[in-house]
Amino acid sequence: xxxxxxxxxxxxxxxxxxxxxxxxxxxxxxxxxxxxxxxxxxxxxxxxxxxxxxxxxxxxxxxxxxxxxxxxxxxxxxxxxxxxxxxxxxxxxxxxxxxxxxxxxxxxxxxxxxxxxxxxxxxxxxxxxxxxxxxxxxxxxxxxxxxxxxxxxxxxxxxxxxxxxxxxxxxxxxxx
Amino acid sequence: xxxxxxxxxxxxxxxxxxxxxxxxxxxxxxxxxxxxxxxxxxxxxxxxxxxxxxxxxxxxxxxxxxxxxxxxxxxxxxxxxxxxxxxxxxxxxxxxxxxxxxxxxxxxxxxxxxxxxxxxxxxxxxxxxxxxxxxxxxxxxxxxxxxxxxxxxxxxxxxxxxxxxxxxxxxxxxxx
Numbered sequence: 001x002x003x004x005x006x007x008x009x010x011x012x013x014x015x016x017x018x019x020x021x022x023x024x025x026x027x028x029x030x031x032x033x034x035x036x037x038x039x040x041x042x043x044x045x046x047x048x049x050x051x052x053x054x055x056x057x058x059x060x061x062x063x064x065x066x067x068x069x070x071x072x073x074x075x076x077x078x079x080x081x082x083x084x085x086x087x088x089x090x091x092x093x094x095x096x097x098x099x100x101x102x103x104x105x106x107x108x109x110x111x112x113x114x115x116x117x118x119x120x121x122x123x124x125x126x127x128x129x130x131x132x133x134x135x136x137x138x139x140x141x142x143x144x145x146x147x148x149x150x151x152x153x154x155x156x157x158x159x160x161x162x163x164x165x166x167x168x169x170x171x172x173x174x175x176x
Numbered sequence: 177x178x179x180x181x182x183x184x185x186x187x188x189x190x191x192x193x194x195x196x197x198x199x200x201x202x203x204x205x206x207x208x209x210x211x212x213x214x215x216x217x218x219x220x221x222x223x224x225x226x227x228x229x230x231x232x233x234x235x236x237x238x239x240x241x242x243x244x245x246x247x248x249x250x251x252x253x254x255x256x257x258x259x260x261x262x263x264x265x266x267x268x269x270x271x272x273x274x275x276x277x278x279x280x281x282x283x284x285x286x287x288x289x290x291x292x293x294x295x296x297x298x299x300x301x302x303x304x305x306x307x308x309x310x311x312x313x314x315x316x317x318x319x320x321x322x323x324x325x326x327x328x329x330x331x332x333x334x335x336x337x338x339x340x341x342x343x344x345x346x347x348x349x350x351x352x
Contacts, residue, residue: 042278043270046263050271070256080246080259087222087260088267094219095226102218 001156002029004062004093005149006053007141008070008086009078010045011038013052014141017060018131018149022157026150028131029060031142046088053092065093066152068144069102101159103151108144111151123147177332178205180238180269181325182229183317184246184262185254186221187214189228190317193236194307194325198333202326204307205236207318222264229268241269242328244320245278277335279327284320287327299323 001021007014013034020026034052036045067089070082090100106116112126124136124143130150137143177197183190189210196202210228212221243265246258266276282292288302300312300319306326313319 041270041276043266043276046267047270050267080255083256083259084263084266087263090219090260091222091226091264091267094217094223100217100219 001064001153002060002062003064003066003149003152004056004060005066005145005147005152006086006089007068007144007148008082008089009141010036010042010049010081010085012139012141013049013085013089014139014143014145015053015056016137016142016146016149017056017062018146018153020150020153022154026130026153028133028146030056031137031146032056033139033142042084046084049085049088050092053089057092057096057098062098064099064101064152064156065089066101066103066148068108068148069104071104101152101156103148103155107155108147108151111154112147120144177240177329178236178238179240179242179325179328180232180236181242181321181323181328182262182265183244183320183324184258184265185317186212186218186225186257186261188315188317189225189261189265190315190319190321191229191232192313192318192322192325193232193238194322194329196326196329198330202306202329204309204322206232207313207322208232209315209318218260222260225261225264226268229265233268233272233274238274240275240277240328240332241265242277242279242324244284244324245280247280277328277332279324279331283331284323284327287330288323296320 002019005016015034016031017029018026019029034049036048067086070086093100109118109123110116113122120140127143127146128136178195181192191210192207193205194202195205210225212224243262246262269276285294285299286292289298296316303319303322304312
């Protein structure tokens with residue numbers, strides 16, 4: 001499974017591509033940051049993010065886009081920009097028929113470090129180890145995007161089983 | 177000046193086109209709502225909103241898109257969807273080179289009713305009167321979109337003068 005992780009933001013949108021499967025070694029296929037100037041107009045920043053995400057989708061052809069689930073209670077000052085950047089990323093993927101998966105920050109931290117309350121340094125260290133990199137990816141947004149992709153690869157089997165069970169339950173309910 | 181007003185939302189995105197100039201009678205060119213099913217996946221809802229906004233841009237060729245400025249402190253439960261829907265609308269306009277203007281809810285209310293704290297019914301009544309309609313546009317999101325467009329038409333001259341004054345001041349600062 002090849003996953004494009006996106007850590008959304010208007011100023012820095014982290015992107016990272018990881019390939020692998022649960023229980024198998026992971027491989028990093030690419031990592032980077034889509035940046036837009038803080039003094040540009042909001043509309044043109046969104047257009048630049050769209051172009052950046054399109055480029056990563058063209059280049060890496062991921063099967064899934066994993067995005068951070070944004071909560072309105074976190075970081076009230078930046079949350080609007082985060083929601084807007086994530087909307088653009090989800091739009092780009094959905095337009096191509098690529099499924100979008102959302103993971104909360106604590107799910108991501110728990111997946112790669114074992115603790116939902118791990119700090120940025122710990123996440124960066126584990127991403128470096130799991131992907132056998134020479135150094136933690138910089139900036140932190142890029143490392144977070146890789147962590148999101150890893151989280152999705154590891155959680156997807158469990159999520160799929162849950163969805164199948166729910167679908168089965170719904171079918172049973174209808175035929176009962 | 178022809179303005180497409182957008183009252184952003186995932187479930188109901190109000191859209192309204194108004195033509196006119198400050199101090200001249202206003203004309204409604206169209207009003208409606210882009211709806212997406214609440215049980216659909218977020219990505220496909222954003223794709224549907226994009227298609228809806230594109231349709232309104234194709235149909236009415238507005239010179240400006242006026243969108244409600246979203247605040248994270250208002251309505252915490254729905255604010256994320258509002259931010260995401262508004263991002264898609266701004267993206268669609270900016271991609272075509274159409275300028276995007278943001279107005280706060282209280283600016284819009286003050287523009288059409290004289291009070292920044294007017295309620296929905298008062299806004300609907302004034303929109304009906306200003307556009308010489310037979311009845312208030314339904315749902316309220318559609319009326320709000322028209323109010324946004326009216327607000328922009330009336331505020332734009334003042335905003336332009338302010339921007340020109342700021343630009344002049346900046347130029348003077350550089351040459352001083």
